[in-house]
Amino acid sequence: MEELARESINFLTKPSLDTSGPKLGSLGAVFIMLKSALGAGLLIFPWAFAKAGGIHSAVTVEMASNSVGLVILGYSSSISGQNTYQAVVRDVCGPAIGKLCEICYVLNLFIISVAFLVIVADQLQKLCLSIYELITGLPESEMPYHWYTDQRFALFLLCLFFIFPLSVPKEISMQKYTSVLGTFAATYLTVAITVKYHMRPVHEINLSPLYSSGVSSWASMFSVIPTICFGFQCHEACIAVYSSMENRKLSHWVFISVVSMLICLLIYSLTGVFGYLTFGKNIAPDILMSYSGGDVTMIIARLLFGISIITIYPIIVLLGRSVIQDPLLRQRHKHTAVTESYESRTRVALTTAWVTVALLIAVFIPDISKVISVVGGPQPTAGSSGHRPQQKASVAARAPPRKAWGPERASQPKPSGGRTDLRTVIISRKASQKKS
Numbered sequence: 001m002e003e004l005a006r007e008s009i010n011f012l013t014k015p016s017l018d019t020s021g022p023k024l025g026s027l028g029a030v031f032i033m034l035k036s037a038l039g040a041g042l043l044i045f046p047w048a049f050a051k052a053g054g055i056h057s058a059v060t061v062e063m064a065s066n067s068v069g070l071v072i073l074g075y076s077s078s079i080s081g082q083n084t085y086q087a088v089v090r091d092v093c094g095p096a097i098g099k100l101c102e103i104c105y106v107l108n109l110f111i112i113s114v115a116f117l118v119i120v121a122d123q124l125q126k127l128c129l130s131i132y133e134l135i136t137g138l139p140e141s142e143m144p145y146h147w148y149t150d151q152r153f154a155l156f157l158l159c160l161f162f163i164f165p166l167s168v169p170k171e172i173s174m175q176k177y178t179s180v181l182g183t184f185a186a187t188y189l190t191v192a193i194t195v196k197y198h199m200r201p202v203h204e205i206n207l208s209p210l211y212s213s214g215v216s217s218w219a220s221m222f223s224v225i226p227t228i229c230f231g232f233q234c235h236e237a238c239i240a241v242y243s244s245m246e247n248r249k250l251s252h253w254v255f256i257s258v259v260s261m262l263i264c265l266l267i268y269s270l271t272g273v274f275g276y277l278t279f280g281k282n283i284a285p286d287i288l289m290s291y292s293g294g295d296v297t298m299i300i301a302r303l304l305f306g307i308s309i310i311t312i313y314p315i316i317v318l319l320g321r322s323v324i325q326d327p328l329l330r331q332r333h334k335h336t337a338v339t340e341s342y343e344s345r346t347r348v349a350l351t352t353a354w355v356t357v358a359l360l361i362a363v364f365i366p367d368i369s370k371v372i373s374v375v376g377g378p379q380p381t382a383g384s385s386g387h388r389p390q391q392k393a394s395v396a397a398r399a400p401p402r403k404a405w406g407p408e409r410a411s412q413p414k415p416s417g418g419r420t421d422l423r424t425v426i427i428s429r430k431a432s433q434k435k436s
Contacts, residue, residue, distance in 0.1 A: 023246040026256060028176035032241050032315070033070075033260035035179035036234035038186040038267060039312050040119050043305070045268050046193075046275025047285045069235055070257040074242040075250055083243030084322050085236060102323050109236065109320035110358065116309050116316070117155060117362035123306040124158075125151045130293045130302070140293065152363045159359050162310055167317040167351050170343075172240045175315050182311030185304035190271045192301045193287065197274040232264055236319050321350045 024032070077083065080091040086105055090098025128149060129140040136142075147153060166178060242253055275287045284290045288305075291298040325346055332338050 024173045024176065024241065024244045025246060026252070028173065028179075029241050029245055029256050030260050030263075031176055031179040031183055032172065032237065033234050033256065034263055035175070035182045035186075035308075035312055036237040036315055037232050037260070037264045038183060039233075039309065040116065041233075042186055042189060042268065042271055043286050043288065045272035046279070046283050046287045046290075049272040049276040050281055050283050070238045070261070071250075071254050073235060073238050074253040074257070077239045077242050078248065078250060078253075083240065084326065085239045085319070086323050087326070088239055105236070106320050106323040109316050109323075110354070113313060113316045113320065113354070113358045114361050116313055117159075117358055120158065120306055120309050121151045121155045121362060123302055123309070124154050126288070126293075127299065127302050127306065130299050134294045134296065134299065155362065156359065158310065159355055163313050163317075164351065164355050166311075166314040167321075167355060168348060169314075169318075170347060171244060172237070172315065172318055173244045175311075175318070178311040178314065182308045185308040185311070187267060188304045189301045190267050192297050193271055193278070194274045196291070196297065197278045200278060232261065232268075234260070237315055240319060240322075317351060317354055321347065321354060324350055 073085070073088070076088050076092055080088050082088045082091050086098060086102045089101040093101075128151070129143060132138070132143045133140050166175075169175075238257070241256075242248060245253070245256075271287070275290075276283060279290050282290070288298055288302055325343075328346055329338050329343065332342065
């Protein structure tokens with residue numbers, strides 16, 4: 001009855017959704033939703049489990065974060081007759097709120113796109129160092145610098161030959177093929193962590209939470225909510241996916257949303273549980289940094305994870321580009337007809353500008369926290385990027401300092417080789433003077 005009333009209201013008062021272009025089946029919609037959610041948060045989940053105080057607390061927060069937001073957004077798209085996130089907000093909440101939504105929405109997506117490029121650059125660097133150590137048997141600090149091994153050059157080639165061509169298509173339904181590849185690439189990391197746990201040598205792992213009770217334990221548990229919500233963040237793409245589906249009945253969209261979130265819940269939970277059980281409190285914010293650099297299984301996992309991030313990027317560009325392109329097309333339509341060639345030229349120009357600016361920021365400001373401090377990034381991205389300093393500190397505690405891939409290498413600290421630093425000497429002398 002409710003769905004019949006909804007369809008009657010939609011038919012009488014609202015324009016129908018655009019039915020032109022390729023359509024998504026159920027499987028394609030599920031894979032795009034999965035790929036939108038299975039991103040950079042996958043590496044951080046085991047650390048989030050440790051931060052939350054163990055498996056039970058983390059799973060509780062994880063279950064609570066799975067809200068009915070996807071269903072609400074799909075329903076709103078249905079009754080408004082709009083096929084983009086910003087258009088739905090403008091139609092439901094009014095022009096003023098819609099304009100504010102457009103600004104926040106495009107800023108959110110752009111910050112995420114820059115952050116993903118920084119993550120890809122990090123994975124390229126760590127992948128190259130691990131392969132060098134595996135092939136030569138030499139420590140990573142001995143790797144010579146060449147311009148063609150610079151991660152900035154590799155990132156430029158990736159953007160030119162992979163990210164840009166994949167980001168140009170107009171319809172999100174075209175992303176279903178790369179989404180299948182990206183989903184399986186991300187799933188490999190989960191399988192590898194699970195297998196590594198069961199094949200590990202038996203030894204005692206410290207699984208005691210940082211805070212066992214009191215206010216601190218609750219604060220620690222709730223502090224990982226942004227990280228867990230970031231992992232399930234696919235709301236930006238859900239309206240575009242819903243409006244591109246062949247079957248847009250509300251009951252079918254509920255099925256797609258529930259299946260997608262259940263699969264995400266399974267993948268994230270397995271990664272978090274077995275990563276946490278393997279390393280306990282000593283888990284690094286980047287789970288791959290907790291494994292040996294010469295581990296072939298984890299080298300493959302790092303490569304496939306980079307591929308997974310690359311397949312998410314076109315979806316982000318498509319969503320952000322639509323926020324800028326739609327007003328341009330509406331303005332053009334007021335004066336003359338909008339031709340296919342004009343739309344195509346606008347789309348290619350906006351895609352070029354988006355990828356170029358994001359690449360320049362990622363290359364010249366590799367610390368994404370600085371970008372966020374300048375433009376005021378949204379909470380989910382800030383939460384994800386905020387783990388980078390913690391990750392660096394954790395890596396520094398486990399491994400000798402590495403040489404950077406460029407001119408910055410001269411400023412990189414060198415291994416101490418067992419020597420005591422000046423600060424330790426001063427503290428020791430002061431302690432001995434107090435005793436005497």
